[in-house]
Amino acid sequence: MTRPTDTNEIEQMLRQIENLEDPPEHQLDAFAAQLDASPQWTASLAGRRPPVSPELAVATPDAPAWEATWERIASASTRGGRRLRMGVWQPLTAAACVAVLSLALRFTSGPLASAGPAEGWELSLATGVTVDELEVFGNTTTFVAYEGDFDDLSSTAMIWVLDAADDKGV
Amino acid sequence: MNKHLASNVEQAERQLVQQAARGEQSAQRVLFERYRDVAYRVAVRITGRNADAMDVVQDSFVKAFDKLDSYEGNAEFKTWLLRIVSNRALDLLRARKVRLALSLDLPDDDGQRKVVAVEQDETSPAAGLERQELVDRIQAAVEKLPVDQKTVFAMYASDEMTYGQIAEVLGIPLGTVMSRLYHARRKLHMLLADLNPDQREVAE
Structure with a gap:
């Protein structure tokens, strides 16, 4: 048998493979190639x-081992409607913080500063937000602060971006 | 299972996956209980360690539930999950090799190279010492397989997967699955040649 072409030959080849009957290497290669090429x-x-x-x-x-594993999975999977990927602090924080700070500047010094609610933006805290990625540029320090306890991930989160301290004098 | 029943089962699982994607933990738990064993069996064959396999299973389910919104339903949830499991297990294997290589390269304070002890695998309670020895021998032999053969063998040894499912999980053609599996089993046959015929037959 060279290249198997019909059902019986295919079955014969499969039996040889599954029973480890050592089909010749070239036959095995040809068989595999033929299968790969035939939908x-x-x-x-x-x-x-x-x-x-x-x-x-x-x-x-x-x-008990599975139960413990499930508890860890459940804990990791759900932290309220808002999840911050704490493993990627710096890429997480910069863009949102820049946005927050720029908005703050608009309201304190820009045209919107004197605008009433009817003319300006109506702000409300976002909920159910997931920040997947954030890029921070320049020499900055970033951190996330929660309104309440640090470990209370259900409270309001604020992302801060600060210029890194100048350490020349240290 | 007739086609109608199979269709109902598929639809039920699709609904379950949709519920899990919405964050419903009860649905996530059902999926976890349904596929944790096969995920573990694949992971332990690839990593060779019970503890690492548990970590892989945990990480994989967390990632799967996290990425469910990107799951398009083109493949069965099981094959999609096992793809995550095999990738995670291989990542862990690569990281372990890097750590071992770095340790071997770092000299101690006296400038002598450190001798790194190979971590012993945890062994599960065995019905008998002979049985456990066989299991350990098989796993030690599996560890010697090339990665591509090891992953195919891991899927095969889970005893829950068809050739097509293995091909789908690993993203390789069917003929390639059969060829790699044949070579893996043949290699194990040679590595375990000193076992008595009954034991060798078990290993293959």
Whole structure:
């Protein structure tokens, strides 16, 4: 048998492969290439499950271990409607902080400073916001402060961007 | 399972995934309980360590629930999840190799190179020492496989995946799955050649 072409030859080849009967390397390569090139054969064999000895199964963790794992997953997955990716502080904070500060400047010194609610922007704190990425440029220091306790992630978060201290005199 | 029943099952799972994507923890928990075992079996075959496999499972589910809004439903949730699991397990494997390499390169205070002890794998309670020894031998042999063969073998050994699902998870063609799996099993056969025929048959 060179390249298998019909169903019986395909089955024969599969048996050789699954039973480790050492088909010649060139036949194995040709068989694999033919399968890869044939959507029809791929579709017909996709649902086939290779035979596995039950002794190959590994023992899975017990219920308490899984419960502990679930608790960690649940804790990581949900922190209110707003999640801050604390592992990426600097890229997280800069853009939002710049936006906050620029808005603050508009209201304190810009044309909007003297505008009443009917003429200016109506601001409200955003909820359910996820900041995925933030870029900070220049020599800045960033941090996130919460209105309440630092660990209380349900309280209002403020992102600060500050110029890094000049350490020349230190 | 007839087509009608299969369709209902698929639809039920799609609804479950949609609920999980909305952040419903009850739905997330169902998905976790449904796929945690197969995720673990794949992870432990790739990483070779129970503790690392648990970390991989945890990280993978967190990531999966986090990214559910990007899950388009073109593949089954299980195959999508196992793709995350295998990638995470391989990342961990690469990181472990880097740490080991760095440790070997760093001399101690006397300028002598440190001898790094290979961490011992945790062993689960065994029904018998002989059985556990066999399990350990098999896993040690799996560790010697090239990465591409190891991942295919890990999926195969989970005993829950078809050739098509393995191909889909790993993003490789079906024929390539069969070829890599054959080579992996053949290699294990050679590495475990000193086992008695009954034990060797189990390993393959």
